[in-house]
Amino acid sequence: xxxxxxxxxxxxxxxxxxxxxxxxxxxxxxxxxxxxxxxxxxxxxxxxxxxxxxxxxxxxxxxxxxxxxxxxxxxxxxxxxxxxxxxxxxxxxxxxxxxxxxxxxxxxxxxxxxxxxxxxxxxxxxxxxxxxxxxxxxxxxxxxxxxxxxxxxxxxxxxxxxxxxxxxxxxxxxxxxxxxxxxxxxxxxxxxxxxxxxxxxxxxxxxxxxxxxxxxxxxxxxxxxxxxxxxxxxx
Amino acid sequence: xxxxxxxxxxxxxxxxxxxxxxxxxxxxxxxxxxxxxxxxxxxxxxxxxxxxxxxxxxxxxxxxxxxxxxxxxxxxxxxxxxxxxxxxxxxxxxxxxxxxxxxxxxxxxxxxxxxxxxxxxxxxxxxxxxxxxxxxxxxxxxxxxxxxxxxxxxxxxxxxxxxxxxxxxxxxxxxxxxxxxxxxxxxxxxxxxxxxxxxxxxxxxxxxxxxxxxxxxxxxxxxxxxxxxxxxxxx
Numbered sequence: 001x002x003x004x005x006x007x008x009x010x011x012x013x014x015x016x017x018x019x020x021x022x023x024x025x026x027x028x029x030x031x032x033x034x035x036x037x038x039x040x041x042x043x044x045x046x047x048x049x050x051x052x053x054x055x056x057x058x059x060x061x062x063x064x065x066x067x068x069x070x071x072x073x074x075x076x077x078x079x080x081x082x083x084x085x086x087x088x089x090x091x092x093x094x095x096x097x098x099x100x101x102x103x104x105x106x107x108x109x110x111x112x113x114x115x116x117x118x119x120x121x122x123x124x125x126x127x128x129x130x131x132x133x134x135x136x137x138x139x140x141x142x143x144x145x146x147x148x149x150x151x152x153x154x155x156x157x158x159x160x161x162x163x164x165x166x167x168x169x170x171x172x173x174x175x176x177x178x179x180x181x182x183x184x185x186x187x188x189x190x191x192x193x194x195x196x197x198x199x200x201x202x203x204x205x206x207x208x209x210x211x212x213x214x215x216x217x218x219x220x221x222x223x224x225x226x227x228x229x230x231x232x233x234x235x
Numbered sequence: 236x237x238x239x240x241x242x243x244x245x246x247x248x249x250x251x252x253x254x255x256x257x258x259x260x261x262x263x264x265x266x267x268x269x270x271x272x273x274x275x276x277x278x279x280x281x282x283x284x285x286x287x288x289x290x291x292x293x294x295x296x297x298x299x300x301x302x303x304x305x306x307x308x309x310x311x312x313x314x315x316x317x318x319x320x321x322x323x324x325x326x327x328x329x330x331x332x333x334x335x336x337x338x339x340x341x342x343x344x345x346x347x348x349x350x351x352x353x354x355x356x357x358x359x360x361x362x363x364x365x366x367x368x369x370x371x372x373x374x375x376x377x378x379x380x381x382x383x384x385x386x387x388x389x390x391x392x393x394x395x396x397x398x399x400x401x402x403x404x405x406x407x408x409x410x411x412x413x414x415x416x417x418x419x420x421x422x423x424x425x426x427x428x429x430x431x432x433x434x435x436x437x438x439x440x441x442x443x444x445x446x447x448x449x450x451x452x453x454x455x456x457x458x459x460x461x462x463x464x465x466x467x468x469x470x
Contacts, residue, residue: 056291058395083402109375138375140344159394160293167318
């Protein structure tokens with residue numbers, strides 16, 4: 001029995017209205033996955049490390065990337081930026097000197113593998129390089145779409161609250177690493193980073209976690225070290 | 236020509252891979268809209284004011300609701316809470332004494348009109364009452380789904396950055412009001428609320444804007460007054 005309203009349903013997940021959607025999306029996902037698998041083979045063959053950064057709008061993905069790119073210095077890198085509209089983020093990345101391509105999804109809520117294929121055709125990243133993919137600001141839908149990346153990295157701001165891994169578990173389950181941003185703001189929002197990390201590890205015990213404050217440089221050495229290490233094993 | 240990468244496409248919106256998705260979603264949206272239109276007729280007939288709160292995870296929707304419900308005091312109210320998982324938010328609302336129903340969408344990224352219909356069957360709100368719908372934490376997809384509400388209210392935290400209305404314009408265009416939360420944190424994140432509001436109004440000049448800090452009570456009287464006024468015109 002549902003404890004909230006006392007009806008006879010075990011939960012209020014509405015399987016019926018979603019059933020048709022799920023069938024349709026299976027087709028789309030299968031098509032996406034075919035492209036993604038081919039992309040993954042190609043990227044691995046060329047020793048290109050692709051990281052798919054997923055997080056809510058304002059999680060701090062672009063700021064994290066700006067500081068990561070500067071810290072990585074002369075390493076060969078490229079960025080694909082996803083947003084519904086504007087090329088603001090591509091302009092910010094471009095200012096670091098890193099090659100970047102903006103993908104605008106219009107009403108679309110995520111990047112798909114076809115967009116990455118198109119991006120690679122334009123960016124032409126060299127062998128043994130890094131490809132950062134900044135997904136559309138959305139903690140929900142991008143978790144479902146394989147982009148051929150080596151790893152998904154969930155980027156979450158401490159200002160979002162410590163309960164988010166429990167409430168939006170899919171992306172935390174799909175990710176290899178969590179970058180917990182803006183940890184310097186924790187006292188102002190009365191959120192405990194340790195509790196947030198505990199919730200994330202409850203969903204995914206294998207998650208590697210990096211608490212950072214990108215603008216202040218806090219925790220960045222560990223995160224950048226992880227990226228460097230991942231690139232070495234990819235090349 | 237694309238100014239980012241120099242290719243011949245005007246923009247990097249990928250119409251082709253999305254075309255099939257859009258066709259499929261048109262069917263789903265048409266079905267959703269039929270249910271939503273019937274719901275709207277019914278809610279208007281009963282003088283029930285339904286507000287659909289949309290915002291990213293951690294925008295502060297539940298905190299805003301807790302304080303709004305307490306400020307509204309004895310007004311008849313009910314809440315439908317949307318999340319991928321957990322009934323954390325329903326428990327928080329329940330603690331205020333307000334009737335609430337939690338809808339878990341699993342991998343789903345938004346509430347749809349069928350879920351609201353089901354929620355109403357359980358909550359049985361009385362005539363001339365308020366119905367708050369807290370959508371799944373997602374600034375993107377819920378903008379597309381009519382829930383039969385009187386108005387969409389976009390809830391955005393100042394910590395998300397002033398550029399979000401420009402980068403995620405659809406929800407700002409669809410909304411009647413913007414509640415800009417956590418404005419007390421603006422100095423800590425170096426974001427200017429006035430600039431954020433200017434961006435939101437550039438997308439939607441008719442947006443009524445409420446800068447608030449819910450926990451501190453800042454700006455809450457104006458927002459709560461707007462809700463009261465809307466209920467009076469609905470009844």
